[in-house]
Amino acid sequence: MAKHPGYEPLTQELSSLLTGSPPPFIYVHDPISSGTTAGVISSVLKTCASAPTPLDFAHVNAVACFQPRILYDTVLNQLAKWQPRWSDGCVVWGGEEGERWNQNIDGFLHGLKAVNDHLKKTNKVDGQLVIFIEKAERLQDNIPELIVPLARLAELSRLNLSVILLSDVSWEEFRPPFGGSPDPYFMDVAPLDKKAHVARLNSVFDKLCAKSSHTNVPTIYHPSLRNLYNNFAEIVVDTCYVYVQDPAEIQYVAAARWPGFAQPVLDAHNDSEDPDTPLEPPSEYVRMRLIRLFKPSFKAALETLYPRHDHALNWAASHAPEPNLLSKPPSETKPLSGESSKSPNDDHMADLPRMAKFLLIAAYLASTNPQMSDLRMFGRGLDEKKRKRRINRAAPKSGIAKLPQRVLGPNIFPVERLLAILGALLEENDADRRPEMPQYTIPGEYTDMETSRVNVFTTIVELADSGLLQRASSTDKLDGATFKCGITYDTAAELSSQLDVPLNDLLWDPA
Amino acid sequence: MSKRKAPPLESPSKRVKPTPVPTQSVIKVARVPPPKPPTTPRRVRRLPTPTSDSEDELDVIQSFSARRVKAKSDAEDSPIRRTTKPAVARTRRKGVVKTGPDANHDALSSTKLLETRTLRSGKTTPTTPTKPRSPKKPVQTSKAEANNSPKKPTRISPVKKVESPKKAARRKTPLPPSSSEDSEELSDVPESREPSPSPLPRQAPAITPLIAPRPIAPLNATNCLDLQKRQILRVLQHPLDLDVEEEGSPSRIASQQLSDLLSGTVERGEGNSCMLVGPRGSGKTSIVDQCIAKLSEQPIVLRLCGWTQQTDKLAIREIAYQLGHQTGKSFLVPDENQGVEENHEAPSGMSALITAPAAHLPALISVLPTLARPTVVILDALDLFAQHPRQSLLYCLLDTVQSCRAGTQTKGLAVIGVTSRIDTLNMLEKRVKSRFSGRMFRTAPPVQSQDWLRLTGRILASQVDNTIIEMDDWKEQWTSAVQLFLNDPKVCTALKETFSLTKDVRVLVRLLISLVVRLSPSSPFPTLSLLETAIATQRSRPPFPMLHALPYPSICLLIATVHSQATGHPTFTFEMLYERVRDQIRSSTAAPVLFHGSSIGMPQCSRSVLLSAFEGLVSAKAIAFVASSAGMAKEFVKYRAVASKEDIKRALQVKGDVNLTKWFTKATQ
Incomplete structure (x- = not known):
């Protein structure tokens, strides 16, 4: 059996x-x-x-x-x-x-x-x-x-x-x-313990070994690396076991990390004077060094691969160690952190036009802040003191605890409110960068002009189509369209840092 | 446990005879340590009045074994006892017990044997006139021995000598306080580990040559165990055996009535209808099957089930299929032609029945009595048929039954409704009910916990038929082990407890399957702990039996749901839980305390991992959607917890993580 x-x-x-x-x-x-x-x-x-x-x-x-x-x-x-x-x-x-x-x-x-x-x-x-x-x-x-x-x-x-x-x-x-x-x-079926996980990984390694053993070129699944793999497996299991107990997931992480982990050994072997000699098991020193270098990246691998933010092959390629890692003096090599994992959405965010970014921040604020607070948060000409938001952290004596909007999900807002907040944002953060327009003399007139451009409305529609804004009313409605924000706090924070907007100051109840 | 066995042995007839002198002396020595307060009173009480419940229970078992003992003692008395085949394990063992000492006569070291003896005789001592008999007895036995097996002395002595001291020690300790838990456990252990030692001596005269003795070749033991397991599993497929049930039990009566009714249909061509009512797992279907199998002439059997034939149309189609299959296959081809001559309607129905559209098929039912053989229609889950619109199938069937006249050309037709719903009769429409004969046969599962115990005993003790030589050896061991197991008061309590929860025999079957399947060569006999495992997995399972097995992030989220509920938010989003978990991890790692170089706080857990764990919980249905959530970001979809606080508490107890438990018990913020 x-x-x-x-x-x-x-x-x-x-x-x-x-x-x-x-x-x-x-x-x-x-x-x-x-x-x-x-x-x-x-x-x-x-x-x-x-x-x-x-x-x-x-x-x-x-x-x-x-x-x-x-x-x-x-x-x-x-x-x-x-x-x-x-x-x-x-x-x-x-x-x-x-x-x-x-x-x-x-x-x-x-x-x-x-x-x-x-x-x-x-x-x-x-x-x-x-x-x-x-x-x-x-x-x-x-x-x-x-x-x-x-x-x-x-x-x-x-x-x-x-x-x-x-x-x-x-x-x-x-x-x-x-x-x-x-x-x-x-x-x-009881969950496996660590030993069984390691044993499973090892048996997979043996299978792969058997498959690749006919070729003379040493591969990462070479019998000489069996011991190294055992160590590797133990550490991977140690790292992941707390978070994941599905053997398939642990195996996935191991499969993504092992090529990078074993590559330095192969590099060293190929660089040696005689690459044709059979691959020797790496020495204890090499093993310790590899483990020290790679250990931090195990958890990073788990955090990217377990939610499948990336697939194993891609991850292995993007986290490959520099070539000939072992030939460098230890003082020059740093442990691989494996940091990189931004959610893939954030990459695309940088490509958005400036106005779209402002719109998204405005949408986030509109979805998160209570409507009643708008005047206090964005109103101009009021006393600076009054503008301060009220921070009420004390837990209520009784009854149901009040939860901040950011954990309850975005509120629906009408498009007019979005535009109003957008105007306030532009006035505060964008006005200095516009070209001079002497014809606008009243304060805020220029910004009003900007926010009422067709461009803004088409951007809203585009954002809604791409899902960054979510329509809450039917599409065929012309008047009183309502929306919800479709981005998370992290994305909003990222955008606001790009635009230099102090997001946390504008939130009614920041985290 | 062995104490339990002891009482039956002292049946008066026996008492006079046994107890040789040498043992007596040993007895005294051995008897001093075990004061056995529990046994004596129990015994005394039991003998006069078996009234109280627990006693009753015991009685069952003992009467079970007592019968054997009687046989044994009889056999003993007669000099032929060795030759009597039916004298089973017990007899043999008895013989051994007696012979044992004589083999060891001089070397009293054979503690094991002596010990068993001690117990038996120990109880009897007061009454027995031991001294005079003693010389006689040994002589007798030794003779018998000599006749039987010349090899015996050689075999026994080595074994005994080797094992005796340890075994004696082990044996004795567990024995005295047999009622207390620990002793139970202890006594179980030796039994399971060394199957041979105890049975070995018993076998003294056994057929098995020297080889067999103790170290049953592991292979053999494994084989025997496997065979035994398979045998028991096979028996468990049909646990209720009517033949074994006592006269007058409801199932027996029902079976009798039903076969009377069926024979009326088959032999005299009557039209009959009846209903078989009884709780689930009480053997309704098997009674029907048995009754049909016993009939002199095999009728056409049409089986319908309310769970599969959900409409009358399907049912009719199925009738047509089964009819075509049974009649067409077996003999109807010539018969059908006859039918053509005799009756013009029937054949047209028959030939067309498979292809005919369902709407035309009700006519088919009226054809049933005209077939060449009597027909039995079994309607399983009759209550579901009664829910079909207008109950037209039932009406047609019962109407045909009613119009079926004995003695005419037609053959009989019987309709048997099988149901577990007692108000099924009331569900029938008036016109249907008036055509139903109103015969209701009731079946019942075993009504007393004793029946369960008896059933357990019967199933576990079922014998393997194979005639492998080593088998005899095994059988004895097995029977005695089962006996020991069943005599354990804790086992009885566990079974009785189960019985008081559910009288469904199928639960017992599952318990026994689980028990038997887990037997392994290293522990080949049933034990209390195995039974307890079986009970934990098979009987009234908790809603989330495996919560403790979930990984750390999932448990964190579940605890967060509890706290969320405590703040008045029984519905929650992932974000809410995430904030709670994050804050908790933060605060638990805030203290810069290190232990063995690592923080003693909760391990860090990234948002993405938590989100994946959350999805896992949703798919495991520990968390359920509150409402549909189209177009909502997944972090903000509202959920509610399905796993209750109690479930989580239990899971944490099993898991035993200090940090998590602390968080769970701490006041919600």
């Missing part, structure tokens, strides 16, 4: 169930890493299928089987080991005899019986059927009417059959009402 470090309890329990008489309905709950568990279960099924007692199984994904018919056909095809071929029109199993098993659940049950008969003929023994459905929580969204029949499938089909559902949601969440389905046999 294939080894699955950390999954021994599951494999042991499952295989002794499957080789005996499995209960008709099994529910496996894994809140952490149902994807990996699906692989494990599938491999257990494969092992059991090759065992002397015949067992035929279908492994389907409820995401892919979003229609009853797809589910029926997939299950039957897999049970009968039937591969639809393009050349004959992708006929499903039994289709050639003119049977249609996918009409409804009854047809499916008949199909199961037919498959069972078919298998009995080939196996000569009455075997066990297993239907394994992963991501079973999707059944509830896509085909809720099938949950009860699936749970009772053995009873309905009167076959030696068992259904395994795997989900990261607990059974209570989608247990059908009125006792429609019997309770399953529950199995819980």
